[in-house]
Amino acid sequence: REPVTHEPATARPGEPRKVPRWLRRVVQRGLASDPAARWPDMPALIAACERGRRGGRGRLALAAGAALGLLTLGLRMTAPAAPPSPLCQGAAAELAEVWDAETRAAIAPRFAAAGPRYAAATWATAAAALDRHAQAWTDAHTRVCEATRVYGHQTEADMTRRMRCLDDRRAELHQVARLLARADRDLVERAVTIAYGLQDPAACVLRGGDDDVDRDDPAVRHVRDRIAEADALVHAARHAPARALLGEALTVAAARDWHTLLADGQTTLAEALDQLGEPAAAEDALYRAVWAAEAARDDARTARAWIRLAPVLAEKLARPAEARRATEHARAALARRGTDSGLGPALGFALRVSEAAVAVAEGRFAAAESTLAAALADSPFGPDDPRLIDPLSDHGVSFYLLGEHAAAADQYRRALAIAEPSLGAEHPTVGDLHNNLGNALVSQGDLAGAEAEQRRALGIYRDSLGPAHPSTAGALANLANIAVLRGAPELAAPRYREALAILAALPTPHPDEARIAYNFGACQVRQQDPVGARISFERAVAVQRRSQRPDHPDLAAYLTGLGITDVERGEPARAIAPLEEAVQILVTAPRDPLYLAQARFELARALWASRKDRPRARALAEQARKTYREVANADRFLGEVEAWLAAR
Numbered sequence: 035r036e037p038v039t040h041e042p043a044t045a046r047p048g049e050p051r052k053v054p055r056w057l058r059r060v061v062q063r064g065l066a067s068d069p070a071a072r073w074p075d076m077p078a079l080i081a082a083c084e085r086g087r088r089g090g091r092g093r094l095a096l097a098a099g100a101a102l103g104l105l106t107l108g109l110r111m112t113a114p115a116a117p118p119s120p121l122c123q124g125a126a127a128e129l130a131e132v133w134d135a136e137t138r139a140a141i142a143p144r145f146a147a148a149g150p151r152y153a154a155a156t157w158a159t160a161a162a163a164l165d166r167h168a169q170a171w172t173d174a175h176t177r178v179c180e181a182t183r184v185y186g187h188q189t190e191a192d193m194t195r196r197m198r199c200l201d202d203r204r205a206e207l208h209q210v211a212r213l214l215a216r217a218d219r220d221l222v223e224r225a226v227t228i229a230y231g232l233q234d235p236a237a238c239v240l241r242g243g244d245d246d247v248d249r250d251d252p253a254v255r256h257v258r259d260r261i262a263e264a265d266a267l268v269h270a271a272r273h274a275p276a277r278a279l280l281g282e283a284l285t286v287a288a289a290r291d292w293h294t295l296l297a298d299g300q301t302t303l304a305e306a307l308d309q310l311g312e313p314a315a316a317e318d319a320l321y322r323a324v325w326a327a328e329a330a331r332d333d334a335r336t337a338r339a340w341i342r343l344a345p346v347l348a349e350k351l352a353r354p355a356e357a358r359r360a361t362e363h364a365r366a367a368l369a370r371r372g373t374d375s376g377l378g379p380a381l382g383f384a385l386r387v388s389e390a391a392v393a394v395a396e397g398r399f400a401a402a403e404s405t406l407a408a409a410l411a412d413s414p415f416g417p418d419d420p421r422l423i424d425p426l427s428d429h430g431v432s433f434y435l436l437g438e439h440a441a442a443a444d445q446y447r448r449a450l451a452i453a454e455p456s457l458g459a460e461h462p463t464v465g466d467l468h469n470n471l472g473n474a475l476v477s478q479g480d481l482a483g484a485e486a487e488q489r490r491a492l493g494i495y496r497d498s499l500g501p502a503h504p505s506t507a508g509a510l511a512n513l514a515n516i517a518v519l520r521g522a523p524e525l526a527a528p529r530y531r532e533a534l535a536i537l538a539a540l541p542t543p544h545p546d547e548a549r550i551a552y553n554f555g556a557c558q559v560r561q562q563d564p565v566g567a568r569i570s571f572e573r574a575v576a577v578q579r580r581s582q583r584p585d586h587p588d589l590a591a592y593l594t595g596l597g598i599t600d601v602e603r604g605e606p607a608r609a610i611a612p613l614e615e616a617v618q619i620l621v622t623a624p625r626d627p628l629y630l631a632q633a634r635f636e637l638a639r640a641l642w643a644s645r646k647d648r649p650r651a652r653a654l655a656e657q658a659r660k661t662y663r664e665v666a667n668a669d670r671f672l673g674e675v676e677a678w679l680a681a682r
Contacts, residue, residue, distance in 0.1 A: 122179035125172045132208045133168045137215075144217040145225070150498055152458025156225045159420065159456045160214070163229035167207060171235040175200055178239055199238035205259055206232055209266040221270050223498070226420050226457060228269040234380070257283045257292065261299045264306070273306040280306075293330035297323045301339050304346075311542055313350035317343065324363075333371035337381050340364035341388045348395035357392045361385060379414035387425055394432065397587045397623030403432035420456045423449050423463060430470060435587075437626035437665070439477035446471040462505065465494030469509055472516075479667060481516055488512045504544050507536035511550040514557070523557045530554035548577035552592050555599070564602045571595035575612075587629065590619035594633045597640060606643035613637035617654075628668060631661035635675050642682065655679050 131137065138161055145157040178196040181188035188196075210228055213221065221228075260283035267276035280303050287296040300323035308316040320343040327335035340363040348357035364385050386409035393402035406429040415421050430445030450467045457463055472487030492509035499505055514529035530550060537547040555570030574592040593616040600609035613636050620630040635658035641651040655675055662672035 121183040122176050125175035125179070126168075128175065129168055129171065129204065129207075132204060133164055133211050137211055138165075141211070141214050141217070144215060145222055148217050148219050148222045150219055150222050150458075150460065152461040152464075152498070153222045155456070155458030156222055156461065160225040160229040163226070164207070164210070164232075167229070167232050167235070171200065171203055171207070174235040174239050196238050200235060202258065202262075203233060203235045203238060205262045206265065209259070209262040210269075212263075213266045213270055223462060224270050228266065230419075230421050231265075231269045253286065253290075254292065254295070257286050257295050257299075261295060261302060264299070265302045268302055268305045268309075271309070273309045276306040277303060277310065291329075293326045294332055294335065297326035297330065297332065297335040297339065300326060301335070301342060304339075304342060308346055308350065313346050316346050317351060320346065333367040334381065337364045337367035337371070337385070340367065341381070341385050344388045345391040345395070348392040354392060354396045357395070361389045361392060364388070383409055383412075383414055383425075387428070390428060390432065394428075394435070395586075397585075399432050399435040403429065403436060406432055418452055418456070420452060423453050423457075423467075426452070427467060427470060430474070434470070434474055434477070435626065437477075437628065439474045443471055443474040443478070446474060460494055460498060462494065462498050465491045465498070465505065465509075468494070469505075469512060472512060476512075476516060476519065477667075481519055485513065485516050488516065502536055502539065504537060504540065504546060507533040507544075507550070508546050510536075511546070511553060515553055518553075518557050518560065523560045526557050527554070527561070530557060543577055543581050545577075545581050548574040548581070548588065548592065551577065552595055555595050559595075559598060559602065564599045568596065568599040568603070571599060585619050585623065587620060587623050590616040590633060591629055593619075594629070594636055597633075597636045601636065601639050601643060606640040607646070609640040610637070610644065610646065613640055627661050627665055628671070631658040631665075631668075631671065634658045634661075635671075635678075639678070652679070652682065 142157060142161070145153045150156075175197075178188075178193055178200065182190060182193040210232060213228065214225060217225070260279055264276040264279045264283075267273075267279065280299055284296065284299045284303065286292075287299060300319045304316040304319035304323065307313075307319060320339050323339035324336055324343075327333075327339060340360045344357045344360040344364070346357075347353045347360060364381075368381055368385065386405050390402040390405040390409070393399070393405060406425060410422070410425060410429060413419075413422060413425075426445050426449035430442040430449070433439070433442035433445060446467050450464065450471070453461065453464050453467055468487045469491040472484045472491065475481075475484035475487060488509055492506065492513065495503060495506040495509055510529045511533040514526035514533070517523070517526035517529070530553065533550050534547065534554065537544045537550065551570045552574040555567040555574065558564075558567035558570060571592055575589065575596065578586070578589045578592055593612040597609035597613035597616065600606065600612075613633060616633040617630070617637055620633055634654040638651040638654040638658070641647050641654070655678060659672065659675045659679065662668040662675060
């Protein structure tokens, strides 16, 4: 077929031909940088070309007239710049009284009055994040409007869907601003987490809003606002008020089959329930979130619920196989959604962090380390983004659990380089990182450096969290550990007792109680107090069995302590059962090889002394010697096992 053109028939040879405007629009849509604004498929593109070709001749006179009018205008005015379209201006005005200069200025004094010395730093970081969020919302709003009203790349229906999504993001920002305006000491601590917890408005440009609710319905707006407010409360660690707020909203959403709102509300409720110590109820809420998201055919919400469910199953409910399946469900939902959803990178990062948490809960520390390394290497966040603090710290923990203490220290220092300027040097999270760095330095033999880090952590905790906080107990216990290593167990014992007293006063068992009791038991062994040591090790085992999986590597360490005290008290036969269990756990779920070597050597001593299986006792001791020869900083242990073997 002969192409239809708009150039005069007398065009000179070699003169560039003008492109019809209909064709220019078709091509521009096909080349749009926004994938959602392009033609959905090739048949749609061909149909648009056919429409333009058929209508070209009939529109020729009109086009020519329009061109003539433009020419006349050009003679009257001296080449003005094309003014911006008035159709899509004023997006910033829609954030008035939600987040603007006046709102920002009104909140700042609340932070200053809240008290913590780090308040100025957290406010500066949080306010800057909210400024960027507001600008991203304004930019997204303008892009969505222009795609329909200016460029014609997008239908009115698509624009409406995307504007609904932006309405949700604006409601979330409004609730966060309202919450920050009531800032107290606890909220100041979490302000940066709250600000960075908002969903990216840019994703609305690609994926649009929800089709299963009428956003003009006042009841829908009421439910949506309640969920947004509850989500802000959860980020502020106000879990009980969040749960109470969600009750009516979830009932209405379920009764009216508002699936997307129900998915959001149940996910928020699950977070509150988990933090309130109700993991079984949190699991139920997350499954409800999954079902609602599936009913809405919303893969992003489905993935988010599965990602959150995995660590609940692994860490709180001791069901690691189900947790791994949850992460696979999340990965499938993300794959189905595709990479152009605007949420893929952030959700993919969250999925890897969740997978690493599951691996740690199972004692698969090498898998956790490699998963976190991949996540951090492909992070969607900038190098100084506060959202990297926790993953970097988790990466350090995974190295520490593998016995790679120098690598662990490097990750803690990387996290500190972000945390101190963004949160303030006195922030509890900074205390956590100093605490972890101190532990890594202890394992490298740098006791002076370790003590400095732990004293820094203790000072931060006492100032920001108070003397009866579990973190304060942890820092006291770590300073006690250093005293033991310095050969001063008499200085360590009071600190252990103080730390354990803090944890014993808590309404629910704290996982650190088991570790501190174990370390106190080791101190009592050095003080030649095997009776007291056994009581401490029994406490560690009991707390661990209540709060963690029965085959977790930490339990093996505590069982090894029990075996040591029984051998030292002259009851080697009694020591065999806990030591056998410890060896079996550590063979199945490897961690720092020194733990397995110690369990094997102590079992060898128990078997030999009880005359049970002396050939196996020698074999176990030789396995321990081999490990001690291969591991750095194990000379003392190597000397003990070699002396024992030489004597037998």
